[in-house]
Amino acid sequence: MRVQATATVETPAKAGSTTTEPEVLQAINAIRFLSIDGVNKANSGHPGLPMGCAPMGYLLYNEFMTHNPEDPFFFNRDRFVLSAGHGSMLQYSLLHLCGYDSVQIDDLKQFRQFGSKTPGHPENFETAGVEVTTGPLGQGIANAVGLAAAEAHLAARFNKPDAKIVDHYTYCILGDGCNMEGISNEAGSMAGHWGLGKLIALYDDNRISIDGHTEISFTEDVAARFEALGWHVQHVKDGNTDLKSIREAIEAAKAVTDKPSFIKVSTLIGYGSPNLADTHDVHGAALGAKETEATRKNLKWEYGEFEVPAPVYDLFGAAKKRGQAAQAAWNDALASYAKQYPEEHEQFTNLISGKLPDGWESVLPTPTPEDKGKATRLHSQDNLNALAGVLDGFWGGSADLAPSNMTLMKAFGDFQKNQYQERNLRFGVREHGMGAICNGIALHNPGLIPYCATFFIFTDYMRSAIRMSALSEAGVIYVMTHDSIGLGEDGPTHQPIEHLASFRAMPNIIMGRPGDGVETAAAYEMAIKNAKGMNPEGRVRPSVLAFSRQAMPNLPGTSREGAAKGGYIVHGGDAKPDVIIMGTGSELSLAVEAAKELEAAGKKARVVSMLAWEVFDEQDEAYRNSVLPPDVTARVSVEAGSTFGWSKYVGTAGKAIGVDHFGASAPAPILYKKYGITKDAVVEAAQSML
The missing domain is CATH 3.40.50.920 (Rossmann fold)
Known part of the structure; x- marks a missing residue:
């Protein structure tokens, strides 16, 4: 299918801007060809999505998003998640063009190579400017829900009528594969229920998956589904050239404050390629020299491999200038906030710094052998509630099992629409989405320590999310009860057998199974410290804590000091x-x-x-x-x-x-x-x- 490069685009780049649309088209093509060249050099990757999503990417990074390439961790930045992580060259090209030091031209040339800053799928721990690790489809959109929930929570707790110090959006690009995976429905359902108005998802509707056109397996009305989930839904019919409609859709989404927004953007995968566009051949394989040359001619791109004309860099420089100005304005606003609200300012800055309060461990209960024995899930409840009183960033909930997991924080209400300041999360029966949402919360900023709970057996539903916690160094605490055949009458469907062994085999995660109340306190101390990277490697590690349904005695020989060493x-x-x-x-x-x-x-x-x-x-x-x-x-x-x-x-x-x-x-x-x-x-x- 031949794709012409002569589409007419009439709308100016932004109101009051002197940028012309031919300049914008050149910048969009720069994204496309950096992506093509990176995949070609690696002879591995997915060029089709970046070629089709380049207009969306340009508009988000250079016109809509607040971000500062000089400080990728500026707190009040907008967050971006590429849920369709196989299209990672899109994000790397955008980070490079916007001026992020983490992605130089040489890094683009090292795409998918050992030790590079441009791995095959976006990794937050490798590349500054990447918020979360994506790749397993659907994880990213669920992470985005977590990021948006974190923003809503902190805004509700710290913003004042005359002072907004938490005010940013979460944007996400997801694809057909993300929407096929059930996790996207779980997370989308939660986002709609919570009414997360600052979450904007752009669906790259290119109708291609690895097997071919999606008509062979995926024919549902995705937009209608998200509308039913409580999202504000729009459709941009031409995402290849109609920049005006994409802009208007994003502006309309920002105007909707009581619902998350879903923008279906119909695109052509591999846009610009004369012979491979709209085929699965461009989804996951390099174009090769011959087709790349044909695409250059078709899109009238007169530049060589990895060559970007100076006007494109100049145009993308606007993102850095806006980011610098936004960060300076936020710093001024924070300074004013400190004068008006000194107590809240101290609490807020301590929280987002990730610093633990002095002596926080002392609140953990330490029962004695004289105390009546009880199930460790009940000891867990005692510890959760003790921590809730001293750790401002500690919050979480259960997959519809709070009365069994014993995970309610008694001092707080439920996080709900317009009650975002509360700290009990009601996830419903959505284990997979729950875990990935908590990953997003943990990665929003270092001060947040989310926990989530279900029966230990149901880690099977959320294993991918837990693995992504470990890989992306997200300090989530997984509170797992009913830890063995000791749960009894529910039978083999609910009795975990291989689960301890499987998590012990997983890298960068703590698998803890305490034997009494003292060890339960030790397990929580261990989990909190690892969530903050307090371990020999200095890496953030999630924890899976397995607690019993059945009672057990408090043993004379257990100790917090010994348990802190893992075995004693x-x-x-x-x-x-x-x-x-x-x-x-x-x-x-x-x-x-x-x-x-x-x-x-x-x-x-x-x-x-x-x-x-x-x-x-x-x-x-x-x-x-x-x-x-x-x-x-x-x-x-x-x-x-x-x-x-x-x-x-x-x-x-x-x-x-x-x-x-x-x-x-x-x-x-x-x-x-x-x-x-x-x-x-x-x-x-x-x-x-x-």
Whole structure:
């Protein structure tokens, strides 16, 4: 399908501007050809989306968005999310043209190469100016909902009738693939329910996916769907050349303050390519030299590879000037705010800095062995509510399980439309969207620490979002209750088996399973500190905390200090042991009972809590050997889940007691007995090695 480059565009770039549309068209073509050239050089990538979305990208970055390329982290900037992250060269080209130091021409030439600032999909931890990590389709639009929710929350808490210090938009470009993924519907439903009026999504309706034209699999009316979800919906029928309509649609979206906005922009994938436009061939493969030359001729682009004419840089320079002016004005507004509202100013600046208040850890409850034992989900509730009182940026909620997860913050109401200052998030039954929304909240600014909750088994629904937390260093705390077969009668559909092992295998995440109230406090302290990058690598890490439904005693040997090291001696640390018993969660008390019986038989038994393997492995070798002496090979682990991975600690001579099959519907004590998760089984395993 041949695409002509002679479309007439009549509207001036912006009211009062001296920019002419031919200059704008040249800038748009610069975006296209930088994207084409980057993909060609890598011989890998997705040129079609940048070629079709270049007009949208230009208008957002150079006419509508408030951002300062000299300070990519200016707080009151507008946020942009490329949910269709495969089109990453669009964003890299825009960042370069706008003057971001993070993306030079040489960086564009290193697209998709090892160690470059221009990876295959946008990564916030690699490229300044990229807000969130996208790639798995649909994650980005859900992140954008989180970013917009964070803006609404902070604005409601800190803005005054005469002072707006939180006032910015979240823009997102998403594609057909994003809209096919169910997460976009979950997140879109939440955004519509919350009425997030500063969220504007532009849908690149190019009707192409990897398999071909979307008519083979995707024929629903997406705009009608989003309208039903409570969004303000518009359609720009020609997103290739009709800049006037795109501008008007964005202006109209900004005027709607009580709903998020969805702008369907119909484009031609690979616009300008004479032979590949409107085909799936341009979706995910380089154009190649011959088709690139044909596209240059078709779009009348007279410049060489990675060459950008000076007038284009001059035109994009307007973004930097506007950003500098906007940041200077915000700094002045913040200074005035400090004089008028000194207490709120101090709270606001402390919050957005990410600084934790002195002594925050002291509020975490530390029960004693004399206190009645209870389920760790109830200890979790105590900790959540204690933290809510001292951490201004701590907020979150559950996927319709708050009474079971015990996650309500009692001092606050529900975050709802026009009640954005509240801190309890009601996600409904939307685990996947919930996790990705929390990623957006966490990445909005360093001061926000979101948590979200469901049954541990349902991390299966949100695994991609959790993995993206770990990859993008989003400090989300995942509060997971009903952590094992101990939940009992709900049966195997609700009983997690392989889940502990799977998260222990995931990089850059903490998997914690506390064994009593003291360890629950330690787990929360660990999670908060890792959410702030307080670990040996200095990297922000999310945490998955698994809590029980069933009660367990508060053990005499547990300690916050020991638990902070991930693994430590709970019982029998005075002498070299004959046998070491390791456990987590509700099985930790079972291990102690087994050790006492072995001691009564004249054996020296040590019990080690393995609260968080990742943290234990980070301790120095001397400490690890002091807890698990290498020459003590008689070792038993006990955990009501998969035994996968325990060989790392029990060794080839040891024994791992666990559940390597699905559970069943029955009271928890029956299941523990039937599956051999008992004191007697631990004693027998230990004796067999002594």
